[in-house]
Amino acid sequence: MGSSTTTPPLTRASVIEAHALIKPHIHFTPVLTNTTLSTLASTPQTPEALKGTPYEGQTPAKPKVKLWFKCENFQRVGAFKARGAFHALARLSEEEKSKGVVTHSSGNHAQALALAARTHNIPAHIVMPTISTPSKIAGTRSYSANIHFSGSTSQEREAVVATVIADTGATFVPPYNHPNIILGQGTLALELESQVAELSNGAVKTLDAVIAPCGGGGMLSGVATALAPTGVQVYGAEPSFEGGDDARRGVAAGKRVETVKTLTIADGLRTPLGDVTWGVISDPEKVKGLFAVTEEQIKAALRLVLERMKVVVEPSAVVGLATVLYNEEFRRIVEKEGGEKGWDIGIVFSGGNTTVEAIGKLFAVDEKKAERAEGVLGAQGEKVAENVAG
Amino acid sequence: MGSSTTTPPLTRASVIEAHALIKPHIHFTPVLTNTTLSTLASTPQTPEALKGTPYEGQTPAKPKVKLWFKCENFQRVGAFKARGAFHALARLSEEEKSKGVVTHSSGNHAQALALAARTHNIPAHIVMPTISTPSKIAGTRSYSANIHFSGSTSQEREAVVATVIADTGATFVPPYNHPNIILGQGTLALELESQVAELSNGAVKTLDAVIAPCGGGGMLSGVATALAPTGVQVYGAEPSFEGGDDARRGVAAGKRVETVKTLTIADGLRTPLGDVTWGVISDPEKVKGLFAVTEEQIKAALRLVLERMKVVVEPSAVVGLATVLYNEEFRRIVEKEGGEKGWDIGIVFSGGNTTVEAIGKLFAVDEKKAERAEGVLGAQGEKVAENVAG
Numbered sequence: 001m002g003s004s005t006t007t008p009p010l011t012r013a014s015v016i017e018a019h020a021l022i023k024p025h026i027h028f029t030p031v032l033t034n035t036t037l038s039t040l041a042s043t044p045q046t047p048e049a050l051k052g053t054p055y056e057g058q059t060p061a062k063p064k065v066k067l068w069f070k071c072e073n074f075q076r077v078g079a080f081k082a083r084g085a086f087h088a089l090a091r092l093s094e095e096e097k098s099k100g101v102v103t104h105s106s107g108n109h110a111q112a113l114a115l116a117a118r119t120h121n122i123p124a125h126i127v128m129p130t131i132s133t134p135s136k137i138a139g140t141r142s143y144s145a146n147i148h149f150s151g152s153t154s155q156e157r158e159a160v161v162a163t164v165i166a167d168t169g170a171t172f173v174p175p176y177n178h179p180n181i182i183l184g185q186g187t188l189a190l191e192l193e194s195q196v197a198e199l200s201n202g203a204v205k206t207l208d209a210v211i212a213p214c215g216g217g218g219m220l221s222g223v224a225t226a227l228a229p230t231g232v233q234v235y236g237a238e239p240s241f242e243g244g245d246d247a248r249r250g251v252a253a254g255k256r257v258e259t260v261k262t263l264t265i266a267d268g269l270r271t272p273l274g275d276v277t278w279g280v281i282s283d284p285e286k287v288k289g290l291f292a293v294t295e296e297q298i299k300a301a302l303r304l305v306l307e308r309m310k311v312v313v314e315p316s317a318v319v320g321l322a323t324v325l326y327n328e329e330f331r332r333i334v335e336k337e338g339g340e341k342g343w344d345i346g347i348v349f350s351g352g353n354t355t356v357e358a359i360g361k362l363f364a365v366d367e368k369k370a371e372r373a374e375g376v377l378g379a380q381g382e383k384v385a386e387n388v389a390g
Numbered sequence: 391m392g393s394s395t396t397t398p399p400l401t402r403a404s405v406i407e408a409h410a411l412i413k414p415h416i417h418f419t420p421v422l423t424n425t426t427l428s429t430l431a432s433t434p435q436t437p438e439a440l441k442g443t444p445y446e447g448q449t450p451a452k453p454k455v456k457l458w459f460k461c462e463n464f465q466r467v468g469a470f471k472a473r474g475a476f477h478a479l480a481r482l483s484e485e486e487k488s489k490g491v492v493t494h495s496s497g498n499h500a501q502a503l504a505l506a507a508r509t510h511n512i513p514a515h516i517v518m519p520t521i522s523t524p525s526k527i528a529g530t531r532s533y534s535a536n537i538h539f540s541g542s543t544s545q546e547r548e549a550v551v552a553t554v555i556a557d558t559g560a561t562f563v564p565p566y567n568h569p570n571i572i573l574g575q576g577t578l579a580l581e582l583e584s585q586v587a588e589l590s591n592g593a594v595k596t597l598d599a600v601i602a603p604c605g606g607g608g609m610l611s612g613v614a615t616a617l618a619p620t621g622v623q624v625y626g627a628e629p630s631f632e633g634g635d636d637a638r639r640g641v642a643a644g645k646r647v648e649t650v651k652t653l654t655i656a657d658g659l660r661t662p663l664g665d666v667t668w669g670v671i672s673d674p675e676k677v678k679g680l681f682a683v684t685e686e687q688i689k690a691a692l693r694l695v696l697e698r699m700k701v702v703v704e705p706s707a708v709v710g711l712a713t714v715l716y717n718e719e720f721r722r723i724v725e726k727e728g729g730e731k732g733w734d735i736g737i738v739f740s741g742g743n744t745t746v747e748a749i750g751k752l753f754a755v756d757e758k759k760a761e762r763a764e765g766v767l768g769a770q771g772e773k774v775a776e777n778v779a780g
Contacts, residue, residue: 074700078700306746307746310463310464310742312696312697312700312702352700355697356692356749356750356753359696359749360746360749360751360752360753360754361754362746362750363750364747364751
């Protein structure tokens with residue numbers, strides 16, 4: 001963003017400031033609980049489910065868990081991205097505002113930026129590949145954004161962005177790798193804290209942990225920044241498919257993974273970290289750990305949310321839940337640290353932008369696969385029916 | 391139900407009593423609003439959408455509508471049926487309770503009755519056809535019910551029910567055609583009233599209308615009974631496919647339609663009215679009117695709820711919304727009676743018991759059909775994208 005843009009430091013105080021700035025424009029999204037899913041998370045996996053993992057043959061962990069879901073699928077534009085976009089705009093100088101903003105994306109960030117710009121009467125320029133689906137183009141256009149078409153490589157898109165900047169003086173607003181975006185996304189953690197305290201009538205003073213999806217890392221960085229001084233442990237979750245767990249691998253190796261090429265069904269998480277989000281996420285004082293889940297685990301978690309919670313989320317949104325349910329390494333941590341009392345875990349449902357056709361394809365393409373995904377549940381699966389009575 | 395069962399009269403006061411009895415056992419389900427859907431309902435249909443209807447060539451109605459959704463998809467067992475079941479059990483004598491309850495159903499009523507019986511430590515006998523899907527059998531079994539298998543005709547099922555009654559002295563609890571079931575289902579209307587008043591900060595003192603799905607008519611009868619003295623107009627909605635609009639046709643002809651054979655996708659609404667529910671629903675002082683919607687209109691409404699509201703409902707749950715969006719006869723009433731001020735309409739989402747596979751099949755079997763269903767929206771469809779921003 002521009003040189004006159006105000007960029008506060010990455011601290012909890014800055015997240016609180018960001019929240020005050022964007023509050024009038026965003027939805028205060030609900031926090032939901034679900035007895036079935038909490039019971040399921042507190043049920044040991046089957047020995048079968050641990051086959052082929054480093055935990056094969058060992059006693060499955062028996063963590064005690066209560067889950068609190070922060071539902072950003074109900075956020076404006078259907079995802080947490082509205083928070084960062086509104087905050088980024090609030091931090092522009094008046095001169096910058098008059099010249100407008102530009103980004104390249106065909107996803108939630110573009111729509112969020114277009115919405116925020118329209119709200120503040122600022123011109124928005126969105127660079128989209130010519131090959132974008134008509135519905136995405138129409139969706140972005142409906143927010144009164146100026147659409148500029150480009151080729152589909154990142155070089156081609158950046159060239160068009162450069163032209164727009166040269167022509168209009170617009171400020172580039174990146175999708176995740178900027179402190180103002182990070183601080184905006186982090187505001188969801190502040191709401192989650194206060195909502196859990198209220199919903200539990202003060203019984204849960206602080207969550208023990210929060211687990212959030214990690215793609216470019218803007219939201220996870222924001223949540224970690226917001227919660228760092230509180231003692232709440234922050235974890236990130238990623239898809240393991242085709243190396244989609246770049247943040248986890250990078251932190252393990254002590255060096256950021258700069259390119260990722262995965263076609264994981266968690267399509268919002270195909271992006272590598274940027275240098276700013278790497279700075280937060282690789283800091284063990286801020287992010288306690290990163291975990292990866294398989295495509296089948298993501299699908300099994302997605303099915304549970306749709307069929308049991310009756311809430312529509314996109315596949316990217318459930319990697320945190322999948323980790324709590326199926327990642328034995330994480331479950332052992334919860335068992336060990338939570339002990340008899342157990343852990344209250346906040347789970348961020350990042351977004352809900354999907355279609356009935358996409359849901360259909362995900363679960364119908366190969367019925368055998370769907371069965372295997374159900375099989376992941378093992379003994380936990382049987383518990384589900386019993387506990388839907390909540 | 392048995393002769394010693396307490397059966398209060400079908401009045402609002404009885405619904406209030408029923409609510410007090412079941413409150414500890416049911417979820418106080420949320421009421422949701424949605425700017426996109428209210429705007430859509432307030433947008434005239436396209437002339438195209440009126441082709442082939444009695445309104446072809448006329449100016450489409452322009453009602454002003456604010457929608458309030460009572461979300462019984464979040465109710466225990468995933469549907470409003472829990473209310474009636476808990477109430478029916480509360481009204482049994484102690485002797486009846488000790489002998490247990492029996493019903494025949496493979497649907498939500500069976501699971502609701504099994505849950506209520508387990509809660510009160512009463513034996514539950516569920517008669518299910520041998521050909522029921524294993525998941526339904528397992529689902530019902532998980533509530534600790536005794537399952538008795540029968541043939542699949544109603545005569546065969548009733549014979550097994552008679553045997554169970556002869557063997558155990560259990561009380562038969564019908565799914566809809568009994569005052570205690572009706573009074574239990576009606577409790578959702580009491581909650582809806584108070585929730586709308588609270589959510590609107592008192593601005594909406596009473597809804598102008600409530601529209602609810604009508605299958606066997608238990609829930610619609612209950613809602614009508616609860617609201618009759620309040621001045622809120624109560625309407626019923628049905629699927630038109632293969633004569634599924636039996637209540638509408640019966641009321642028009644002044645005679646109850648006693649058998650229906652439809653394979654509408656709104657599979658919870660394939661049942662005809664019983665004599666008790668007919669008594670309420672055919673009373674114009676209680677139910678103001680009945681409307682029917684097509685399979686494509688149901689699918690279009692279902693898509694909107696899943697993709698825009700991000701909430702999972704079953705097809706039967708959206709016939710009320712489909713009526714408000716697409717039934718021109720109903721829309722003209724709203725335009726005329728609501729005038730400039732418009733109408734606040736309560737819509738009952740009756741349940742959310744579906745699977746990702748069922749959603750997939752509904753929208754993937756024939757992509758052309760799905761497109762036509764979208765086409766139903768016409769000019770309204772364009773509005774959607776614009777208003778998803780809330």
